[in-house]
Structures are given as C-alpha cells and as structure tokens.
Amino acid sequence: MACSFDESMELCELKVQLTYQQASFGEPENARVRVELKDQNAQIFVDSTDISRTARFIVPPGIYEASTSAAYIDSTETTWWRYNFNGIRSQIIVSPDSLNQVEMHVKVTRKRIVR
Amino acid sequence: MKKKLLPFIMLALGFGTAEAQSWKLVINKTDGQTVELATSDIQDIQFVSEEETPPTLPDQNIDQIIIKEVYNGGCPKDEGTGSFIQDKCIILYNNCPQQAVVNNLCFGFATPYNAEGNNHCYDENGQLVYDAEGFMPALNGIWYYPYSLVIEPYSQVVINVHGAIDNTQTYSQSVNYANKDYYCMYDPESGYNNTGYYPTPADVIPTTHYLKTVKYGQGNAWALSITSPALFIFQPQGVTPVDFAMNADNLWYEPTVAQTPVYACVKVPNEWIIDAVEVFNTAKKEDCKKRLTADLDVGYVYLTNKLGHVLYRNVDKEMTESLSENSGKLVYGYALGVDDSTDPSGIDAEASIRNGAHIIFQDNNNSSEDFHERQKCSLR
Numbered sequence: 001m002a003c004s005f006d007e008s009m010e011l012c013e014l015k016v017q018l019t020y021q022q023a024s025f026g027e028p029e030n031a032r033v034r035v036e037l038k039d040q041n042a043q044i045f046v047d048s049t050d051i052s053r054t055a056r057f058i059v060p061p062g063i064y065e066a067s068t069s070a071a072y073i074d075s076t077e078t079t080w081w082r083y084n085f086n087g088i089r090s091q092i093i094v095s096p097d098s099l100n101q102v103e104m105h106v107k108v109t110r111k112r113i114v115r
Numbered sequence: 116m117k118k119k120l121l122p123f124i125m126l127a128l129g130f131g132t133a134e135a136q137s138w139k140l141v142i143n144k145t146d147g148q149t150v151e152l153a154t155s156d157i158q159d160i161q162f163v164s165e166e167e168t169p170p171t172l173p174d175q176n177i178d179q180i181i182i183k184e185v186y187n188g189g190c191p192k193d194e195g196t197g198s199f200i201q202d203k204c205i206i207l208y209n210n211c212p213q214q215a216v217v218n219n220l221c222f223g224f225a226t227p228y229n230a231e232g233n234n235h236c237y238d239e240n241g242q243l244v245y246d247a248e249g250f251m252p253a254l255n256g257i258w259y260y261p262y263s264l265v266i267e268p269y270s271q272v273v274i275n276v277h278g279a280i281d282n283t284q285t286y287s288q289s290v291n292y293a294n295k296d297y298y299c300m301y302d303p304e305s306g307y308n309n310t311g312y313y314p315t316p317a318d319v320i321p322t323t324h325y326l327k328t329v330k331y332g333q334g335n336a337w338a339l340s341i342t343s344p345a346l347f348i349f350q351p352q353g354v355t356p357v358d359f360a361m362n363a364d365n366l367w368y369e370p371t372v373a374q375t376p377v378y379a380c381v382k383v384p385n386e387w388i389i390d391a392v393e394v395f396n397t398a399k400k401e402d403c404k405k406r407l408t409a410d411l412d413v414g415y416v417y418l419t420n421k422l423g424h425v426l427y428r429n430v431d432k433e434m435t436e437s438l439s440e441n442s443g444k445l446v447y448g449y450a451l452g453v454d455d456s457t458d459p460s461g462i463d464a465e466a467s468i469r470n471g472a473h474i475i476f477q478d479n480n481n482s483s484e485d486f487h488e489r490q491k492c493s494l495r
Contacts, residue, residue, distance in 0.1 A: 069413045086409040089241055
C-alpha cells in the first residue's frame, strides 16, 4: 500500500526514477543525484537517488513537477568540457489510487570550456 | 555616420504648404535606370557610409556566447502612477578569453508568451509535445543580426528590444540607450512599427546597429513578455534567418489553438540554440510552467516586474577566482539581489569588471542556478 488513508495526514510515496538515454556521455560521477519535487504552490521537496536511480518523496496528493540538474567538468583532455545532466517531468499526479511511480529522462549535454 | 536628407528636400520644395501638389523622388542611376518614389511613401532618406557596414567574418567560439541579462519587466514611473514597460533590453556576453564571432545570430521566445499563461503544449504524460521532436516553438517573430557580430573576450553587447532612446529623460528609473556601442531591434518596415515601442532610435546609434526581423505573428511590436519570457538565442544552420522563418514548412501551432497568426510559431531545432533562459512570474508562481526543454534549460528564475528589476547571470566563483589576472581585482559583498534571490558567489560582477577583472559566468543550462533577480539593470 503506497498511501495512508488517515484523513489527518494523507500522504503518498512518489518514486521518481531517472533514466539516461545518451549513454555515450555517461552518467554523473556521483551516483546519488539530487532530485527536486515542486508542488503547485512552488514548495520544493528534495531527495537523492539510490542505487536504482530512484528518488522517493512522501507528499500529500496533488500535482507535482520533478527535476534534476547536475554538472561536472571533464578536465582530463586538452579541451575541457562541462557536462550537464538535466531532467524534468511535469504534471505528475499523486493520488492514493495511483501507482505514483514515474520515469524522468535525463538529457546530457556538454559545452566547451575555453581557457 | 548617417545623414538624413528628406526633411531638407521637403522644406526646399515647399512640401506641406497650402498648395496642393504631389511630389516624387526621382533617382537617375549611373547604369541608366531610373527609380521613382512618391514622397508620401518615404519616411526619411539616409546616406550611410560603406565603411560602417561590418565585414563578414568566420564564426568563432559561438558556444561561448551567453545571455548575461534580460531586462523585460519595466520600471516605475516617477509620478508613482503605474509603470513604464517600453524600455526592454538583452545583454549578451562572451564568456571566454578569445574573441567570439557569430553570423546570423537570432533571438526568439517560446510559446506561450507568459509562463503563467495557458500552455497547451503538455501531453498526458507531462511532457512537452515538441520535446521528442527536438525543437523550440518561437512565437510571434524572430530578430537577427544581418552581419557578423563580434564580441571581445569577457565583454558584453547591449541589444535594446524596445525604446532605443534615452528613456531616463522621461522616467528616471528607466535606461539610457543613447550609446554608439549599443544595438537595437528596429525594423519598422517589418510591421513592428508601433512608435510607442519603436521610437526613432537615438541618433548616436549607427543604423548599421539596427537588427532586422521576420514577423510572422500578430501585433505591431515584438511581444517579449513583461512578466515571464522563455528567451533563446540561436544560429540557423545552412539557411538564412529570413529563408528559415519565411518557410511555411517551419510553421507550428500549439495543440488545440487556432492556426492563426496570433499563435504562429516557427520550429527552431534545439541544436541551433546557443543559450536560453526561462523566467517565471513571482506573482503567479503556482501557474507557471516550463517551456524550455531539459537539454536547453531545466530551471527558472523568478521576476517581480515593473520595479526595474533584471534577470542577471551568476558568477562562476571557482572559474573566475582561478584566473591569475583577477588577483586583487574581484569585489565581494554583492548586495543587489532581490529577497532570497541573489548571486551565491558573493562576487559583485559589475564592480569587479570596473576594477579590471575578467568574469566567467555560470552556465549549467539551469536558470535556477545560473540566474538571480537583480534590483536594477547593470546599465543604470
């Protein structure tokens, strides 16, 4: 059972699993990636991914937006690169009778650092 | 250098006097051809020296050009009765130690106009419908440089969007754009000809600094949001800005809306986009929705408009401090943020630049981390 039906504190567990499609750029070095969850009042909840790349939130039913943003600099080559790992998933509906588990695709981009 | 001749010609001809007579301008060209224009069709005549036309240069370090500031929200009028919003600008910055050169640089903003507006672009899975196709819908029209734009290392260029005059003469909290180094979006022949937004630019701005536009939407002024735009700069690949924006195959409309000029967008491929920023409206936080896709920008920066505030890029503290030439030149104690929104580096970029420092700004494709709300535009 993912949710409590206690009327005084109705909370649900939402799982947000990160997926990486552009394997050629790899994944962030830090396996624990910060994930933010924003409710409709712009209140922010934060968690980090576990080994299954999943962040877990205990939140009231509602509509949410999840996002993640991580960056690192690769300075091992002559040309330095900044890698950005960004993902966003909007209109996530959390309710007691929903699965409350979504995937969030992380897009990887890189940009030259000219020194 | 530009010379305006028409007023003198019309004065000499007695144009406008009681005698009802129509006149035309006749140009006899050296090749024997003749061009005739009715004076009623002519706004003014300008002679522009050829040496002012910038040469075409090869592209260089385009990926280092970033949006440094967006001033779109207007400022209070002095008399305290409302706000003045016809004084917008965008400031670009070359974030590297080498010269940057970009040809056909374009400006666009995403649909809908405001982050808090009705957004029909989300599907049932909470994904933007254009995300999978890899483009951004540029609403209303695009502006472009018709020549090579050169930005010196660690330097900026100012592009006025509306009101390329000294607005401080009327509203002291506005911006003075009467500067020979500034550029402006001014192309009244395009249909963007509302003189409230497009007064004749200040005389000191060379006509070669006027950007051109392709208008495919509704209205007589480029409708950059005064609350919350999603702005991006891009360079078309293998096609001119005009051919790209005029091609009906590139037109696109939000799902469910009428396919009229009001909602007309052109599809800008994401790989053409150089930089982008997403602005949310502080007064309507709960209604704001992302328009930029995650590969371009994953965050948002809040703006309280009509107060002279600006969206300003944060300093990359580690990279900036690592520059040996900045020793002793960086100014700390930055205090121009708005409420909780500030530059976490603590470095006062403008004061440091005046002190001779080279600033490297943060660029994580995340407006939440890369920008803050600043009390006033750096041009003030």
